[in-house]
Amino acid sequence: MAMEEGGSNESCGSRVNENTTSPGSVLQGRQHPQRMQQKLEVYNEILSRLKETNHEEANLPGFDDQLWTHFNRLPARYALEVNVERAEDVLMHKRLLHLAHDPANRPAIEVRLVQVHPTSDDNSADFILPDSPSKEAAQRKSVHPPPAFGSSPNLEALALEANKFDDQDGDNSVHANSKFFKPMHEITFSSDDKPKLLSQLTSLLAHIGLNIQEAHAFSTLDGYSLDVFVVDGWPYEETEQLRTALEKEVIKIEAWSNHRSSSPTSDQEKSKIKYDPDHVAIPNDVTDVWEIDPKHLKFENKVASGSYGDLYKGTYYSQEVAIKILKPERVNSDLQKEFAQEVYIMRKVRHKNVVQFIGACTKLPSLCIVTEFMSGGSVYDYLHKQRGVFKLPTLLKAAIDVSKGMNYLHQNNIIHRDLKAANLLMDENEVIEHKPYDHKADVFSFGIVLWELLTGKLPYEYLTPLQAAVGVVQKCLRPTIPQNTQPKLAELLEKTWKQDPALRPDFSEIIEILQQIAKEVGDDGECRKEKSSGGFLSVLRRKFRSATRSYARARQPTSHPLNLSTKWNNFKCLAAISKQAQRFFSAVLPTVATRDTSATNRLIKKFVASSPKSIALDALSYLLSPDSTHHPLLYLLTLPLYLKISEASWFSWNPKLVAQVVVLLDKQGLDKELKALMSETVSRLQFNERELVLFYCNLIGFNSKHNWVRGFDDSYSRLNQFVSDSNSVYVKKQGYKAMISGLCEMGRAREAEDLIGEMRERGLKPKLFEFRCVLYGYGRLGLFKDMERILDKMESGEIEVDTVCANMVLASYGAHNALPEMGLWLRKMKTLGIPLSIRTCNSVLNSCPTIMALMRNLDAYYPVSIQELLKILSEEEAMLVKELIESSVLKEATKWDTSEGKLDLHGMHLGSAYVIMLQWMEEMRNRLSDGEHVIPAEITVVCGSGNHSTVRGESPVKSMITEIMAQTRSPMRIDRKNNGCFVAKGNVVKKWLC
Numbered sequence: 005m006a007m008e009e010g011g012s013n014e015s016c017g018s019r020v021n022e023n024t025t026s027p028g029s030v031l032q033g034r035q036h037p038q039r040m041q042q043k044l045e046v047y048n049e050i051l052s053r054l055k056e057t058n059h060e061e062a063n064l065p066g067f068d069d070q071l072w073t074h075f076n077r078l079p080a081r082y083a084l085e086v087n088v089e090r091a092e093d094v095l096m097h098k099r100l101l102h103l104a105h106d107p108a109n110r111p112a113i114e115v116r117l118v119q120v121h122p123t124s125d126d127n128s129a130d131f132i133l134p135d136s137p138s139k140e141a142a143q144r145k146s147v148h149p150p151p152a153f154g155s156s157p158n159l160e161a162l163a164l165e166a167n168k169f170d171d172q173d174g175d176n177s178v179h180a181n182s183k184f185f186k187p188m189h190e191i192t193f194s195s196d197d198k199p200k201l202l203s204q205l206t207s208l209l210a211h212i213g214l215n216i217q218e219a220h221a222f223s224t225l226d227g228y229s230l231d232v233f234v235v236d237g238w239p240y241e242e243t244e245q246l247r248t249a250l251e252k253e254v255i256k257i258e259a260w261s262n263h264r265s266s267s268p269t270s271d272q273e274k275s276k277i278k279y280d281p282d283h284v285a286i287p288n289d290v291t292d293v294w295e296i297d298p299k300h301l302k303f304e305n306k307v308a309s310g311s312y313g314d315l316y317k318g319t320y321y322s323q324e325v326a327i328k329i330l331k332p333e334r335v336n337s338d339l340q341k342e343f344a345q346e347v348y349i350m351r352k353v354r355h356k357n358v359v360q361f362i363g364a365c366t367k368l369p370s371l372c373i374v375t376e377f378m379s380g381g382s383v384y385d386y387l388h389k390q391r392g393v394f395k396l397p398t399l400l401k402a403a404i405d406v407s408k409g410m411n412y413l414h415q416n417n418i419i420h421r422d423l424k425a426a427n428l429l430m431d432e433n434e435v436i437e438h439k440p441y442d443h444k445a446d447v448f449s450f451g452i453v454l455w456e457l458l459t460g461k462l463p464y465e466y467l468t469p470l471q472a473a474v475g476v477v478q479k480c481l482r483p484t485i486p487q488n489t490q491p492k493l494a495e496l497l498e499k500t501w502k503q504d505p506a507l508r509p510d511f512s513e514i515i516e517i518l519q520q521i522a523k524e525v526g527d528d529g530e531c532r533k534e535k536s537s538g539g540f541l542s543v544l545r546r547k548f549r550s551a552t553r554s555y556a557r558a559r560q561p562t563s564h565p566l567n568l569s570t571k572w573n574n575f576k577c578l579a580a581i582s583k584q585a586q587r588f589f590s591a592v593l594p595t596v597a598t599r600d601t602s603a604t605n606r607l608i609k610k611f612v613a614s615s616p617k618s619i620a621l622d623a624l625s626y627l628l629s630p631d632s633t634h635h636p637l638l639y640l641l642t643l644p645l646y647l648k649i650s651e652a653s654w655f656s657w658n659p660k661l662v663a664q665v666v667v668l669l670d671k672q673g674l675d676k677e678l679k680a681l682m683s684e685t686v687s688r689l690q691f692n693e694r695e696l697v698l699f700y701c702n703l704i705g706f707n708s709k710h711n712w713v714r715g716f717d718d719s720y721s722r723l724n725q726f727v728s729d730s731n732s733v734y735v736k737k738q739g740y741k742a743m744i745s746g747l748c749e750m751g752r753a754r755e756a757e758d759l760i761g762e763m764r765e766r767g768l769k770p771k772l773f774e775f776r777c778v779l780y781g782y783g784r785l786g787l788f789k790d791m792e793r794i795l796d797k798m799e800s801g802e803i804e805v806d807t808v809c810a811n812m813v814l815a816s817y818g819a820h821n822a823l824p825e826m827g828l829w830l831r832k833m834k835t836l837g838i839p840l841s842i843r844t845c846n847s848v849l850n851s852c853p854t855i856m857a858l859m860r861n862l863d864a865y866y867p868v869s870i871q872e873l874l875k876i877l878s879e880e881e882a883m884l885v886k887e888l889i890e891s892s893v894l895k896e897a898t899k900w901d902t903s904e905g906k907l908d909l910h911g912m913h914l915g916s917a918y919v920i921m922l923q924w925m926e927e928m929r930n931r932l933s934d935g936e937h938v939i940p941a942e943i944t945v946v947c948g949s950g951n952h953s954t955v956r957g958e959s960p961v962k963s964m965i966t967e968i969m970a971q972t973r974s975p976m977r978i979d980r981k982n983n984g985c986f987v988a989k990g991n992v993v994k995k996w997l998c
Contacts, residue, residue, distance in 0.1 A: 042583070043083040047075050053091035061095060074098045077224040085153045085220060093152040097230055100194035104228050111195035111205075113250055115243040118190045119148040120217070120234060151190050151234050153220045188217065188236045189246060197229040205231055208253045212246075213237050294351050296320070296363035298370045301327060303785055306751035312339060316751075316785075317377055325362055326377040329786075332369035332821035333853070343371055350375075357409030369821045396490060399457050400522040404515060406453065410446055411511035447508040451500030455483045458493070492521050584615055585623040589638065596640055605644060612648045620649055628664040642668045643677055659685060659695060663702035670707075670715040697735045700726055701742035708749035716750055736768055744774050748781030753790070756781055770801075776809055783816025788825065791816060810838045811847050818851030823880040826851065830887040840891040842911050848888060849915030852881040859914045859964065866964070868972050870922050889923050898924065900931070905940035905990065909947055909961055917961045921945070921968060925997065932994040939990040945976065946985050972996075 051071055054062035061067060074094070075083055086094060096114055103112035191214075193205055202221050209216060218234035238246050301320055308315040312334045316327045330343060350361040350373070360376040452463055463483040482501045485494050496517050502508050509517070588611040595603040612620050627642045646665050649655055662685050669678040689696040703719035720743060727739035740763050747756035756778045760770045775798050782790040791813065798805055810833050817826040826848060833840065849855055854877050858866065867873040870889060874882045897920060899906040907924045909917045924945075931937040947962040965986065969976055975992045979985040988996075 040080065043075060043080050046083040046086065046088055047072060049088045050086075050091045050094050053088070054095070057091075059092070059095070071098070074101070077101075077226060078222050078230065082222050082230075087150060087152055090149060090152055097152070097192065097194075100192060101224065101228055101230060104194040104196065107196075111193045111254060113247060113254075114192040115247045115250065116190050117148040117187050117241060117243060118151045118234065119187055120151060148187050151218065152192070152232055153218070187241055188234055189214075189238055189243070191233045191235060191246075191250065193229070193231045193233075195229055197223045197227050201229055202231060205233070208250070209233060209235060211253055211256075212249050294347075294361070294363040296365050296372075296374055298365050298367075298372065301325075301372075301374070303327065303787065304752075304754075306785070320362065320374055323362075324377045324379075325374050328373045328375075330371040331819075332371075333819070333851075335368065335371060340371075343373075347373060353413070355409060357405050358413065396493075396525055397522065400493075400518055400525065402457060403454055404518045404522065406450065407511050407515045407518060410450060411515060413446075445505065447500050447511065447514070448505075450511075450514070451497050452483070454493075454500070455485070455497060458489065458497075459483075459486060490521060490525070492517065492524075496521075584611075584619050585626070588615075588623065589641075592641065593638070604641075605648075608641070608644050608648050612645070612652055617652075617654045620652070624649055624661075628661075628668060640672070642672075643674065657688070659689060659699040660702050663699055664706050666703060667706045667710055667712060667715055670718075671710065671712055693730065693732055693735055694738075697723070697726060697730070697738050701738055704742045704746040708746040711750070713750070716746060720746065733768070736763075736766065740768065740770075741773060745777045748777045751781070751785060753778055753781030753785060753787070757790075757794070770803075772803055772806070772809075775803055776812065779809060780812040780816065783812060784819065786816070786820045788816070788820075788822065805836065805838065807838055807841050807844070811841065811843045814844060814847040818847055821851065821853075823851065823884065827880065827883045827887065830884065834887075834891075840888070840893055842893060842897070842916065844891075845888055845893055845916035845920070846913040848884050849919060850913055852877070852884060852915065854878060854881055855915045855918070859918065859960075866918070866968055866971060868922065868925070868968055870919075870926060873919070873922060885919060888919065894920055894923050894927065898927070900937070901940065902938050903941050905943040905993075907945045909945070909965075912961065914960050914964060917947075918964055918968075921965060925972075928993065929997040932990075933998045939994060941990055942987060943976070943990050943993045944979070944985050944987050 051062070051068060054071075071094070074097070100112040100114055103109040191209070195201060206216065206219075214233075214235040214237040216233050216235055218232075220232045222230045224230070240246075301318055303316045303318045305317055306314055307317050307326065313328050313330045316329065318325055318327045330339065344366075347364045347366070351364075353361065359378065362374045362376065364373045365371060455463065485497055489497075496509075496514065499507070499509055500514075588607065592604055592607045592611075595607065611623075615623075624642075624645055627638060627645060642665060646661075650657070662681065666678060666681055666685075669681065685699060686696070689699055700719060700723040704716065704723060707716035707719055723739050723743060727736050727743075730736060730739075740759060744756045744759050747753065747759070756774075760774055760778065763770050763774070775794060779791055779794045779798075782788075782794060795805060795809075795813070798809075810829070813829055814826055817823075817829065830840075830844075830848070833844075855873075867876060870885070874885065877885065897908050897912075899908070905928070907921070909920065912920060928943070932939060945965060947959065947965050962984065968974075969986060973996075974986075974988075975996050976986040976988040979987045
C-alpha cells in the first residue's frame with residue numbers, strides 16, 4: 005500500500021524551526037513543507053493540551069520525543085484528520101500501536117461510545133468548520149465525546165444519495181441513520197500491517213451486524229496499522245459486550261481466511277505452469293504456437309502506464325498490435341504466476357467480441373503479452389469524444405456486443421471481475437464484502453457500465469472509493485437511473501444490481517432482453533453503422549489483464565476497493581496547500597457536487613476577495629496540477645476560480661498560466677470556453693512573436709505533462725505551423741525545443757529524432773538539449789539500440805556527452821533491469837572522462853535488486869563493510885558497486901581538515917547513502933591509522949534531515965545510518981544543534997574504527 009511518508013525516531017529538541025529533507029526517495033516521496041508544518045502544529049497543540057491538563061503520561065521523561073515519534077511513524081494525513089480537541093485519543097492510538105508489537109495482543113482493540121453531529125443541515129451548502137462556535141456548543145451538550153477523526157464532508161452526500169434510493173422503495177431508515185443524532189460506537193484496531201487486513205476488519209464488523217459510517221485507515225513506517233471505524237447497528241449503549249463480540253469474531257478470522265475460494269486455475273493446470281528465474285514455462289498445444297520473439301516487435305507510442313506494466317502501440321510482422329510489458333523491477337513469483345495464468349487462459353479464448361490474443365514472450369526480463377490493437381479506444385474515451393451520451397440504438401448495440409463477449413467468457417467458466425468503462429473501481433457488492441462470488445458478480449459490473457453508457461457520467465463521482473464501497477454494501481446504494489430511461493432498460497439495470505446475486509440475470513438472458521429492446525426501438529440502420537468489433541468492446545480489452553482473470557470457482561480478488569481509501573482519499577493532496585485554501589475546497593466541493601452554480605460562484609468570490617495573492621494563486625496552481633485530476637470534482641473549479649482571480653486588482657496576466665488553464669478546459673470538454681480563452685490570448689500576443697511562440701511551447705509542455713494526447717496533437721500542429729511561417733531564428737529554435745521535448749515525453753521519440761533532421765535541413769544546428777531529449781525518449785522505452793545510435797550521432801557531431809546524458813543512459817538501463825549494459829556504460833564513462841556524480845550512484849544502486857531489498861527491510865541486519873556487502877550481491881551487482889567505489893564520488897562528499905572531517909549524504913538516495921557510508925568507514929579507518937593524515941577535532945556524518953532542510957520528518961537515510969551506528973557500536977551521536985547530523989570527537993572515532 006502506498007503510504008505517506010514520515011520518520012520514526014526524530015528528536016524534538018529543535019523542532020520549532022527545523023526543516024528536513026528526504027534523500028532516500030527510493031522508499032518515499034518528498035514531503036511537502038506545508039504538510040509537515042501542519043503536522044508540527046497539530047503535534048504542538050496535542051502536547052500543549054496534555055500538559056495543560058496535567059496528564060500523568062505527559063509528565064514522564066522523554067514523553068515529548070515519544071509523542072513526536074508517534075506522529076512521525078504515521079502518515080501526515082493522521083495529523084491533519086485527528087481531532088485536536090481530543091488529545092487523549094492520540095495517547096490511546098499510541099498505546100494500541102505499542103500493544104500491537106506483541107503478537108499475543110493482535111489486534112489490539114479499543115471500543116467507546118461517541119456522538120456524531122451532522123456536518124451541515126438540509127438547506128445549507130456550507131459546512132460547519134471544525135473551529136466554529138456552533139459545533140463546539142453542540143459537542144458540549146453531547147453525552148459522549150466526538151470521534152477521534154472529523155467526519156468527511158462527503159459522508160453526508162453518501163447518506164443523501166442512499167436516502168434517495170430508499171425513498172423510491174418507501175424505506176427511510178437509512179436517511180434517519182445518516183443524521184447521526186443517536187450515539188454510535190467508535191472501534192479502533194491496531195495490528196501488524198498485512199495484505200487484506202482492512203478487508204478482514206470490515207468483514208468482521210459486518211458479521212456482527214455493524215454498519216460502517218466512517219472509516220480511517222493508517223499504516224506506520226515500521227509495518228503496523230491503525231484502523232478506526234465509526235459504526236452503528238449495536239443495540240446497546242455500552243462497550244464491554246461489543247468488545248467481547250469483537251474478540252470472539254477475531255478468533256474466527258484465521259479460520260475464515262483458510263476457507264477462502266480456491267485459485268482460479270485447477271491443481272492439474274497449475275502443475276503444468278512452472279517458474280524459474282529466467283523463464284515462465286506454460287504448457288503448449290502442438291497446434292498452438294504463440295511464443296513471440298521480442299526482436300520482431302516494433303514499439304511506437306505508449307498508450308497507458310500502470311504500477312506493474314506499460315501498454316504500447318506497436319507492430320508485429322507489419323500487423324498493428326498492442327503490447328503489454330511487465331516492468332522488470334516489479335516482477336516477482338506472484339506476478340509471474342498471474343502472468344502465466346493470464347496467458348494460459350487468453351490463448352484459449354477465441355471470440356469476435358473479446359480481444360484477440362496474438363502471442364506472448366515468457367523469457368525474463370521481457371515478459372509481455374501481445375494482442376490486436378483496438379484503435380477505437382475504451383468506452384470511457386468514446387463517451388468523452390462524443391461529448392455526451394449514446395443514442396439509444398447505438399447504446400443497445402454496444403451493450404449487446406459487450407454481453408456477447410461476457411456470455412462467451414462465462415460459458416467457458418471465466419469470470420471477468422474487472423468489467424468497467426473507466427479506471428474507476430466499482431466492484432459488485434459481494435466482492436466488496438469478500439463473500440464467495442461467481443459469474444453474477446460480472447453482471448453487477450455490467451449494470452454499472454450500462455449506466456455509464458446511458459448517462460455519460462461516473463457513478464458516485466463525489467464519493468471516495470471507501471464511501472462508495474460502504475454505500476453499495478450497507479445502504480444498497482445504486483446510481484440514480486434517469487427518469488426518461490426506456491422502461492425495459494431501466495428494469496434491466498435494476499435486475500443487474502439486485503443485492504442477491506442469484507436474482508440477477510445471466511448474460512444469455514441479458515442478450516435476449518437487449519435484443520428485444522433494440523427491436524422495439526427500431527432504427528436498425530444506425531445500429532449497423534457501428535462495427536460489432538469497434539471501440540465499444542475495448543471495455544473488455546482494456547489493459548488485457550481484465551478479461552480472463554479467473555475461472556468459475558473463483559479466487560478472492562487480489563485487490564480490494566476498501567484498500568484504496570488510504571491511497572485515493574479525496575483530500576490526500578489538499579494538505580499540500582494553505583489551511584485557508586483547504587477550508588475553501590471543503591466548503592465549495594458540496595456545492596459543485598450538487599451542481600449549485602450560484603453557491604459555488606459565491607464561495608469562490610468570497611475566497612478570492614478575502615485571500616492574499618499568494619494563497620489564491622496557490623489554490624489555482626494546485627487545481628492546474630495533474631494531482632488535482634485524482635479528485636473527480638476539484639478540476640471543475642479551475643475555470644471559475646481562474647476567471648475570478650483574473651478580475652482581482654493584483655492579478656497580472658500571464659500567458660504561461662493561461663496555457664495551463666487551456667489544457668484543463670480541453671480535458672473537461674469545455675470547447676466554448678477553450679476557444680474564447682485561446683482567441684483572447686492569441687489576440688493579446690499577435691504582435692509579440694516571441695511571447696506567442698512561448699505560449700504555444702507552454703501548451704505543448706503542459707499537455708505532455710498531463711499526457712493529454714488530443715490536446716498535445718492540437719498544440720503541436722499549431723506550433724509546427726507557426727514555426728514554419730516564422731522567419732525568426734529565435735522562434736524556430738524555441739519551437740523545435742518544445743516539440744522535440746514534448747514528443748519524447750509522449751513516447752514518440754522517433755518523431756522527435758525526425759525533427760532534429762528537419763532542423764538541420766532548415767539551417768538550424770541542434771544543441772545538446774534536443775539530443776538529450778531524444779536520447780532519454782528512446783531509453784525510457786527500452787529501445788537501447790536507438791539510444792546507442794543517438795550517442796554515436798552526438799559523438800560524430802562533436803556534441804559532448806556530459807554527465808547528465810550519461811546518467812540518462814544509466815537510468816534507462818536501470819529502468820529495464822539491464823545491469824550488464826549498465827556496467828559496460830560505467831566503464832565507457834571512465835574511458836570518455838565523464839565524471840561520476842551522486843546522481844550516477846543513485847541511478848545505478850536504485851537498479852540493484854539485492855541492495856533495494858535490503859533497504860526496504862527497515863529491521864534488517866545491514867552488512868557493515870564493502871567486503872560483506874559484495875558477498876551477498878549477484879555478480880552483476882557486485883561489478884557495479886566496484887565501479888562506483890573506484891570513482892571520486894566519495895571524495896566529493898567528504899571534507900577533511902584539522903577542524904572537521906565531514907561526510908555529507910545530502911542528495912543521496914537510500915542505496916547510495918548506504919554504499920558511500922560503508923566506503924567512508926573504510927576510508928576513515930585507513931586515514932586515521934596510517935599516521936600521515938591529521939586527525940580532525942570533530943567528525944560529522946550529515947544525513948540530510950536537520951534544521952536547514954525543506955521537509956520535516958526523519959528521512960530513511962537517517963534511520964539506516966542510525967542502524968549502522970548501532971550495529972557497529974559507534975560512539976557518534978545525534979548533534980543537539982542539528983539533529984540531522986551524527987558527531988563525535990576525532991580521537992573517539994579513531995578508537996571506534998581502528
